[in-house]
Amino acid sequence: MHYADGKIVKGHDFLEVLNVYKPDLLVSNNFLYLLPEHVLKNYKAINLHSSLLPDYKGRYPVMQCILEGKQKTGYTIHYMSSEMDCGNILLQREISLSGQETSVDIMRTMIFSQPSDIIKATELALKGFEGRPMMNSGHSIDVEQYRELRIGIDTVEECTRKLRAFVKPYALPYINLDRQKFFVNEGICSTNIDNKGDAVTLRLKNGYLNLLKTSIHGEIWFSAVNFIKEMGIELPEHGK
Secondary structure: OOOOOHHHHHOHHHHHHHHHHOOOOEEEEOOOOOOOHHHHOOOOEEEEEOOOOOOOOOOOHHHHHHHOOOOEEEEEEEEOOOOOOOOOEEEEEEEEOOOOOOHHHHHHHHHHHHHHHHHHHHHHHHOOOOOEOOOOOOOOOOHHHHOEOOOOOOOHHHHHHHHHHOOOOOOOOEEEEOOEEEEEEEEEEEOOOOOOOOOEEEEOOOOEEEEEEEEOOOOOOEEHHHHHHHOOOOOOOOOO
16 A cells, blocks of 8 residues: 655655556545646546635635635535646535534535545546636635734634634634733633633623633643633733
Protein backbone atom coordinates (compact mmCIF):
# COMPACT_ATOMS: atom_id res chain seq x y z
CA MET A 1 0.00 0.00 0.00
CA HIS A 2 1.37 3.44 -0.95
CA TYR A 3 0.54 6.65 0.90
CA ALA A 4 1.09 10.18 -0.33
CA ASP A 5 1.46 13.28 1.80
CA GLY A 6 2.16 16.86 0.76
CA LYS A 7 5.91 16.36 0.41
CA ILE A 8 5.61 13.22 -1.67
CA VAL A 9 3.12 14.54 -4.23
CA LYS A 10 5.41 17.46 -5.07
CA GLY A 11 8.28 15.20 -6.06
CA HIS A 12 8.73 12.87 -9.02
CA ASP A 13 8.49 9.80 -6.77
CA PHE A 14 4.71 10.23 -6.68
CA LEU A 15 4.50 10.19 -10.46
CA GLU A 16 6.62 7.05 -10.52
CA VAL A 17 4.18 5.36 -8.16
CA LEU A 18 1.26 6.42 -10.34
CA ASN A 19 3.02 5.08 -13.42
CA VAL A 20 3.13 1.65 -11.80
CA TYR A 21 -0.64 1.54 -11.25
CA LYS A 22 -1.69 3.75 -14.20
CA PRO A 23 -5.03 4.82 -12.69
CA ASP A 24 -7.79 6.07 -14.97
CA LEU A 25 -8.61 8.83 -12.51
CA LEU A 26 -7.24 10.34 -9.29
CA VAL A 27 -9.95 11.09 -6.71
CA SER A 28 -9.22 13.50 -3.85
CA ASN A 29 -11.37 14.37 -0.85
CA ASN A 30 -10.47 17.77 0.64
CA PHE A 31 -6.79 17.22 -0.11
CA LEU A 32 -4.72 20.07 1.32
CA TYR A 33 -2.10 20.24 -1.43
CA LEU A 34 -1.99 21.11 -5.11
CA LEU A 35 -0.94 18.35 -7.47
CA PRO A 36 2.07 19.47 -9.54
CA GLU A 37 1.88 20.09 -13.26
CA HIS A 38 3.90 16.97 -14.12
CA VAL A 39 1.21 14.84 -12.45
CA LEU A 40 -1.79 16.66 -13.94
CA LYS A 41 -0.29 16.46 -17.44
CA ASN A 42 -0.26 12.68 -17.17
CA TYR A 43 -3.35 11.93 -15.06
CA LYS A 44 -6.82 13.34 -14.74
CA ALA A 45 -7.77 14.24 -11.17
CA ILE A 46 -10.93 15.38 -9.35
CA ASN A 47 -11.36 16.81 -5.86
CA LEU A 48 -14.20 17.26 -3.38
CA HIS A 49 -14.13 20.71 -1.77
CA SER A 50 -16.46 21.66 1.08
CA SER A 51 -17.98 24.84 -0.33
CA LEU A 52 -20.06 25.98 -3.27
CA LEU A 53 -17.17 27.07 -5.46
CA PRO A 54 -15.99 29.55 -6.58
CA ASP A 55 -16.67 30.99 -3.10
CA TYR A 56 -14.55 29.98 -0.10
CA LYS A 57 -11.58 28.39 -1.81
CA GLY A 58 -8.64 27.07 0.15
CA ARG A 59 -8.60 25.84 3.73
CA TYR A 60 -11.48 25.91 6.21
CA PRO A 61 -14.30 26.67 3.76
CA VAL A 62 -17.01 25.67 6.25
CA MET A 63 -15.62 28.07 8.85
CA GLN A 64 -15.56 30.85 6.26
CA CYS A 65 -19.23 30.25 5.50
CA ILE A 66 -20.26 30.36 9.18
CA LEU A 67 -18.21 33.46 9.93
CA GLU A 68 -19.96 35.34 7.13
CA GLY A 69 -23.41 34.26 8.31
CA LYS A 70 -24.46 32.45 5.13
CA GLN A 71 -27.82 30.67 4.98
CA LYS A 72 -26.58 27.94 2.70
CA THR A 73 -23.43 26.02 1.97
CA GLY A 74 -22.56 22.77 0.23
CA TYR A 75 -19.73 21.08 -1.57
CA THR A 76 -18.24 20.93 -5.03
CA ILE A 77 -16.58 18.12 -6.92
CA HIS A 78 -14.30 19.61 -9.55
CA TYR A 79 -11.35 18.83 -11.78
CA MET A 80 -8.03 19.60 -10.17
CA SER A 81 -5.83 22.18 -11.88
CA SER A 82 -2.59 24.01 -11.19
CA GLU A 83 -4.55 26.67 -9.25
CA MET A 84 -6.25 26.08 -5.91
CA ASP A 85 -9.89 24.95 -6.29
CA CYS A 86 -10.24 26.41 -9.79
CA GLY A 87 -10.90 23.45 -12.12
CA ASN A 88 -14.15 22.87 -14.01
CA ILE A 89 -17.11 21.86 -11.85
CA LEU A 90 -18.51 18.34 -12.21
CA LEU A 91 -21.14 18.40 -9.49
CA GLN A 92 -22.40 20.57 -6.63
CA ARG A 93 -24.77 19.89 -3.76
CA GLU A 94 -26.38 22.71 -1.78
CA ILE A 95 -27.21 22.46 1.93
CA SER A 96 -29.48 24.88 3.79
CA LEU A 97 -28.36 26.23 7.16
CA SER A 98 -30.46 27.18 10.18
CA GLY A 99 -27.82 29.47 11.65
CA GLN A 100 -27.23 27.19 14.64
CA GLU A 101 -24.82 24.62 13.17
CA THR A 102 -21.16 24.34 14.13
CA SER A 103 -18.42 23.48 11.65
CA VAL A 104 -18.56 19.87 12.83
CA ASP A 105 -22.35 19.71 12.42
CA ILE A 106 -22.08 20.85 8.81
CA MET A 107 -19.30 18.42 7.95
CA ARG A 108 -21.34 15.56 9.44
CA THR A 109 -24.35 16.55 7.35
CA MET A 110 -22.23 16.58 4.18
CA ILE A 111 -20.81 13.13 4.83
CA PHE A 112 -24.15 11.41 4.23
CA SER A 113 -24.40 12.39 0.57
CA GLN A 114 -20.72 12.71 -0.37
CA PRO A 115 -19.96 9.02 -1.15
CA SER A 116 -22.73 8.68 -3.74
CA ASP A 117 -21.87 12.05 -5.27
CA ILE A 118 -18.20 11.12 -5.54
CA ILE A 119 -19.26 8.01 -7.45
CA LYS A 120 -21.47 10.12 -9.75
CA ALA A 121 -18.66 12.61 -10.40
CA THR A 122 -16.19 9.79 -11.02
CA GLU A 123 -18.51 8.26 -13.61
CA LEU A 124 -18.93 11.64 -15.32
CA ALA A 125 -15.19 12.21 -15.45
CA LEU A 126 -14.52 8.72 -16.84
CA LYS A 127 -17.14 9.32 -19.54
CA GLY A 128 -15.25 12.44 -20.62
CA PHE A 129 -17.63 15.08 -19.23
CA GLU A 130 -15.62 18.31 -19.20
CA GLY A 131 -17.66 20.06 -16.50
CA ARG A 132 -18.54 23.72 -16.40
CA PRO A 133 -15.98 26.46 -15.83
CA MET A 134 -16.16 28.75 -12.82
CA MET A 135 -17.54 32.06 -14.03
CA ASN A 136 -15.69 34.27 -11.51
CA SER A 137 -12.89 34.17 -8.96
CA GLY A 138 -15.27 33.93 -5.99
CA HIS A 139 -14.82 35.24 -2.47
CA SER A 140 -12.73 33.92 0.43
CA ILE A 141 -11.60 35.15 3.85
CA ASP A 142 -8.65 34.39 6.13
CA VAL A 143 -10.25 32.64 9.10
CA GLU A 144 -7.23 33.24 11.36
CA GLN A 145 -8.13 36.92 11.46
CA TYR A 146 -11.43 35.98 13.14
CA ARG A 147 -10.26 33.64 15.90
CA GLU A 148 -10.05 36.28 18.60
CA LEU A 149 -13.25 37.06 20.50
CA ARG A 150 -12.77 40.80 20.83
CA ILE A 151 -14.04 41.93 24.19
CA GLY A 152 -15.99 45.18 23.97
CA ILE A 153 -15.84 45.18 20.16
CA ASP A 154 -17.56 42.07 18.79
CA THR A 155 -21.34 41.97 18.68
CA VAL A 156 -23.28 39.05 20.15
CA GLU A 157 -23.90 37.80 16.60
CA GLU A 158 -20.21 38.00 15.62
CA CYS A 159 -19.13 36.26 18.82
CA THR A 160 -21.71 33.48 18.33
CA ARG A 161 -20.53 32.85 14.78
CA LYS A 162 -16.95 32.49 15.98
CA LEU A 163 -17.97 30.02 18.68
CA ARG A 164 -19.83 27.97 16.05
CA ALA A 165 -16.99 28.10 13.52
CA PHE A 166 -14.01 27.37 15.78
CA VAL A 167 -14.74 24.07 17.53
CA LYS A 168 -12.73 20.92 18.17
CA PRO A 169 -11.11 19.19 16.32
CA TYR A 170 -10.38 22.51 14.58
CA ALA A 171 -8.52 25.45 16.11
CA LEU A 172 -10.42 27.08 18.97
CA PRO A 173 -11.24 30.77 19.46
CA TYR A 174 -9.51 32.78 22.14
CA ILE A 175 -9.78 35.94 24.22
CA ASN A 176 -7.05 38.24 25.51
CA LEU A 177 -7.23 39.17 29.19
CA ASP A 178 -4.51 41.10 30.99
CA ARG A 179 -2.08 40.34 28.10
CA GLN A 180 -2.75 36.59 28.45
CA LYS A 181 -4.38 34.46 25.75
CA PHE A 182 -7.17 32.14 26.93
CA PHE A 183 -8.67 29.52 24.61
CA VAL A 184 -12.44 29.22 24.77
CA ASN A 185 -13.73 25.67 25.12
CA GLU A 186 -17.25 26.61 26.15
CA GLY A 187 -19.04 29.92 26.18
CA ILE A 188 -22.37 31.55 25.45
CA CYS A 189 -22.92 34.92 23.80
CA SER A 190 -26.06 36.61 25.04
CA THR A 191 -27.74 39.92 25.80
CA ASN A 192 -28.00 38.71 29.42
CA ILE A 193 -25.42 38.45 32.19
CA ASP A 194 -24.88 35.02 33.73
CA ASN A 195 -26.52 35.10 37.16
CA LYS A 196 -25.60 31.56 38.25
CA GLY A 197 -22.03 32.44 39.15
CA ASP A 198 -20.54 29.64 37.04
CA ALA A 199 -19.24 31.88 34.24
CA VAL A 200 -16.85 34.77 33.74
CA THR A 201 -18.98 37.44 32.11
CA LEU A 202 -17.27 39.76 29.64
CA ARG A 203 -18.85 42.73 27.91
CA LEU A 204 -19.41 42.65 24.16
CA LYS A 205 -20.50 45.56 22.01
CA ASN A 206 -24.18 44.84 22.53
CA GLY A 207 -24.24 42.02 25.08
CA TYR A 208 -22.05 39.57 26.98
CA LEU A 209 -19.77 36.59 26.56
CA ASN A 210 -20.42 34.18 29.41
CA LEU A 211 -17.20 32.17 29.52
CA LEU A 212 -17.64 28.71 31.09
CA LYS A 213 -14.52 26.65 30.29
CA THR A 214 -11.07 27.85 29.29
CA SER A 215 -7.40 26.93 28.99
CA ILE A 216 -4.10 28.62 28.23
CA HIS A 217 -2.79 25.66 26.23
CA GLY A 218 -5.93 24.46 24.48
CA GLU A 219 -5.79 20.91 25.83
CA ILE A 220 -6.79 20.65 29.50
CA TRP A 221 -9.93 22.61 30.37
CA PHE A 222 -10.92 24.32 33.60
CA SER A 223 -13.86 26.18 34.99
CA ALA A 224 -13.34 29.75 33.78
CA VAL A 225 -14.41 31.27 37.10
CA ASN A 226 -11.91 29.27 39.18
CA PHE A 227 -9.07 29.25 36.66
CA ILE A 228 -9.03 32.97 35.91
CA LYS A 229 -9.45 33.83 39.60
CA GLU A 230 -6.54 31.56 40.62
CA MET A 231 -4.32 33.14 37.97
CA GLY A 232 -5.03 36.56 39.42
CA ILE A 233 -6.22 37.94 36.10
CA GLU A 234 -7.62 41.46 36.31
CA LEU A 235 -10.84 41.59 34.34
CA PRO A 236 -11.75 44.68 32.31
CA GLU A 237 -14.25 47.07 33.88
CA HIS A 238 -17.06 45.74 31.73
CA GLY A 239 -16.29 42.16 32.89
CA LYS A 240 -17.67 40.39 35.92
